[in-house]
Every structure is written in structure tokens, then in C-alpha cells.
Amino acid sequence: MTVQADVGFLEAPDAQRSKQELDLKRFLVQLGLSLLIFLVAVAACFLLSPYAPNEPNFLERLSPPSASHWLGTDQLGRDVAARLLYGGVWSIGLAFLVTIVGAIAGTAIGLAAGHFGRAADVTLMRVTDSFFAFPELIAAVTIAGVLGPSTTNMVLALILVGWMKFARLVRSLSVDLAHRDFVVQARLNGLPSYRILWRHILPNIAPSLLVLWTNAWSRTILSISGLSFLGFGVQSPNAEWGAMLLDGKAYMQTAPHLMIFPGLAILIAVLSINLTGDRLRDLLGSNGAAAG
């Protein structure tokens, strides 16, 4: 009896853990399925839409939503729905690109700071702190503006202002991990440091990194549309959501649909990524939010 009770006691955390893993798996399956449905729907829209995003039609300028133009047309008679569809590629896709590059650069710098001695640590973290000292949006506006407003320069600016939080998170987590038994043992076994970093440190950091990355992704969508709305990012006639808002602003009184739908698209995209990130954070039990 006592033996069984003991085993039950020992099993309890395991059972809890496997339930958590099951929850995580179920969530990932749900996420994958919804993404698939979403992508199929978007692809269908691309294939079936009779309108091109930059095709003007001067007979149908500023027409309100109707059966032939579900979300209306803009000041040049371009279909708003088609433009929103292509705009999503700019807003969401560019943000994806920017945060992936930032995450890779930040992770590399964070790992280097955490593992290549004190001099490297102090130097790299001082540099990180210096970059961190600039408010993100102000730095992005300045860099993009000084280089000349364009999509490339905006992407450059956002990468320059976006990598530091990854570096900080990775550094602090990997310093904590460096003293754990399995890392110490790996080192005593004579594993080269790149192998320790790749096989032992990185997989343990990955969950927190993923949570931070979803957070950064949604914030970058807001920054990209914000910069484009202010005229520092994607330029008209490209159908980025923020740029569409900027174009639509002038027709607020006569054609309010021009500024309602792009804003709604930003809101929905950012909200979905945020909620997914929140759920991931709960399921992974990570501390990624601490550095966000």
C-alpha cells in the first residue's frame, strides 16, 4: 500500500506534465488547422478575385460597399478588398521578416554575450543597452526619415531597433542555464561550445523565444502600418494597410469605408497574433513576457 502511494506521489508531477504537453499538442493542432483554413481562404480570394490591387477604374470612384465591390472602392476606383488582401502581405509579411531577422541577430548576440567570457559580455551588453535606450518608434522614424522614406529603409530601421529585446532575453536565460547540471556535465564531457549552445542551451530557450517573437511580430505590424501611415514606410500606390489609411484619411467625410476597413484589418491581425501568443505563453509556462 505504502509503496503504491509512494509511486502515485511520484507520478503526480509527471501526469501533470503530460497533461500540459497534451494541451500544447492539441493547441498546436488547432492552430495549424486554423492557419491552413485561413491560407486556403486567402489563396482562394487571390485566385477568384476579379480585381487587381492597383487597377484604377475612374467610373467607380469612391463607391460604397456593394455586391460587386464588397468593401467599396477608393479614390481611384481600386477595389478596397483586393487592396486589403495584398496589403496583408506587406503588413504581416514584412513584420514577419523583420522580426525573424531581429530574433536571429539578437539570439546570436545574446548567446555570444552569455558564453564567451566576461569581456564579450560587458561589451555586447553595453552596446545592447545603448541601442535599447532609444524609444523604438522615435528611432525608427528618424532612421527611416534620414535615409529617405521607402519600404527598404523602413525594414532596415525596424531591424535596427528590434533585435535588442531578443539579445537581452537570450543572454539572461542562457546565463541561468550555463550553471545547470546538464550543461556543466556536457562541458565536462568535452563538448565544443557550439554544440553545447546548439544542443543544450538553444532548445531550452526556444519556448521563451517563441513567446517573445509572437509579441514582437504583432508589435512590428503596428509599427509598419504606423510608419507607413505617417509617410515613413511603404509608399503609395503599394497597398500597405497603414498607407491605405493615409490615402483614405482625406476622404473621411465622403467615403468613411476607406479608413474603416484597413484599420479593422490591422486590429484583427494584431489581436489574433496577440491572443495566440498569450495562449502559447500559458501553455509553455515560459517567462518570455518578462523581457517583452
Added chain:
Amino acid sequence: MLNTRSKVVAFILALGRRLTGLLCVLFGVSLITFTMTYFAPGDKASAIANARYPDVQGFPPEILDGIREEFSLNEPFFVQFFQWLYRFVQGDFGNSFASNTPVWDIFVANAAETFSLTATALVLGLVLAFALSSIAVWRPGSLFDRASVALASVGAAMPNYWLGLLLILLFAAQLNWLPAYGTGSPSHLVLPALTLAFWITASQTRLLRAFFLEAKAAPYIETLRLRGVSETEIFWRHIFRHAAVPALTMIGLDIASLLEGAVIVELTFARGGIGSLLAGSVLSRDYPMVLFLVLFSAVVYVFINSMIEFLQEIMDPRNSVWSHQQAVPSGEARS
């Protein structure tokens, strides 16, 4: 067990380390900013000439050479950097290329606008967040609680320029209650302040709610309740006070990023202020103005952040100079 005296010494040493770190960061910040403007594309001499004489097209090389001489643009990078830094530290921020008036004067003229906007928004946003979160935690899981959580989630995803446009559409274009664009009367302040306040409300409601719930879950709260202490007293004297410490940190972080929000809101509502000044001078390549504004925002940001860290360190009972507990090193885990 450390005695009080060695704790004071440790405290002063920690303060010294912090100040050294701060100085390093400030130096790094000014180096990055200067490097950015130094390597910016385009000829600076013609930028200055264009700004000075906006009506003239094409400048003879003698004038450009004169300008290069005047602004020592021919010197090597580090000479220019240290000359600039030397003057900057002494409070000589240079003249704006565009108007040839001191950068500082233009800044002061615009700072009041931004300050009134951010201060109004901060107060409004915090009052709303406090009201929402304290009612929400009264009954966790209630309809009001869930509504406030939903509002906070939507608010975090809401682009504030879009919210601004929606407010203009509703209150200025449709209802005609308030002016949409510009600066001047207090009524011009309402919509921009609301836009910025909503962002603060959204971020703070979520956090305050979490802090309140955490404080509420402490076992001693139940003890107080069993002893017959009134709910009002429990909330104000215990829950509120416990939530205040972490809340102050988060509010500090929001204050630091208010300046960013101000840039967007000022441009959306075509208001004057530091944000629209920055955007304007960036586009016209008014480098002394840009240098000053970017450095100003970075210094404010760094200053507020290190104040927060410092306050946290003081308020942490483990680090207290006066506490009788043994000091526990709390190094990296928090960073």
C-alpha cells in the same frame, strides 16, 4: 549577517556602478545618434544651404565651401563627434538649419504642447484603468471583469492612429462637437488626449487587474476578512498598497513610451509638439534639431528606466539598508 554600515557602503558602491553604467550608455547613445546623422546620405552643406535659402535653386561651390568651413564638415569623424559632444555637454545644442535659431528655443516652444498632451492622457488613462481594474477584481470572472479584459486586449491591438481617425470621424466630422485638427483651445486637446489615454488604460487595466488579483489571493487577506475587517479597508489598506509597488514600475515604463505615442498622435491630429517637430526636422534634414530631439528622448527614456530599477532595488526588502534581514544577492534572475 551584514551590519548597517557595510550595507551603506554596498549601497553607495551599487549606486556608483549604476551611474558608471548610465554614463557608458549615454556615451553610446550619443555616438550612435551622431554616427547616424554623419553617415546619412546626401551632402550636408547643400542641405544647410537649402534650409537657409529655401527660394534659391543651385548653389555656387564657394557658398558650399563656406558652409563646410563654418560647420567644420571637412574634419574627420571623431574630431567632429567630440567637438559636437563637447559643445552639447556644455548646453550649446547649436542652431536649427531651417530657421537659424537655437535648437533649445524651438524645443522649449514645442515642449509645452507635448507636455500638456501626455500629462492629460496619463492622468485620464490611469484614472480609467484604476476604476476599471478595481471594479473588475471585485468579482473575478463576472461579466464586467471579462469585459474589461476584452477591452484591454482590443486596446493593446488597436493602432492609435486609427483610433484617432475614428474619433475624428465620430466627434468632429459627424457630430461636429469638437475640432479635429490643430492646436490652440483646450477643446483641441480632448480627442488627442483621449486617443493616447485609451492606450494607457488598455495596458494598465490588464496589469493592475493582475496585480490586484495577486494581492487579493494572499492568505492574510482571508485572515483579515475572518477578523471582520471591512472590505473597503481591506482593499485600500492592503490590496491597493501591495499592488502599488509593481504597478509603479509598469506606469514608469508607460511614461517612458508616452513620447512615442505622442509622435503618432500629434501627427494624426496635426498638432504642434515635439513629435511633429521631430518628423518635420527629419524630413527636412535639419540635423542639429534631429540630434537634439533623438538624444533628448533617449536620455528621458534611460533616466526613467534607471529610476525605476533604482526604486525597485530600494523597495525590495532584501536590499534594504535598514532592514534586519540578511541581504540576498538577487543579481541576474531579474534582468
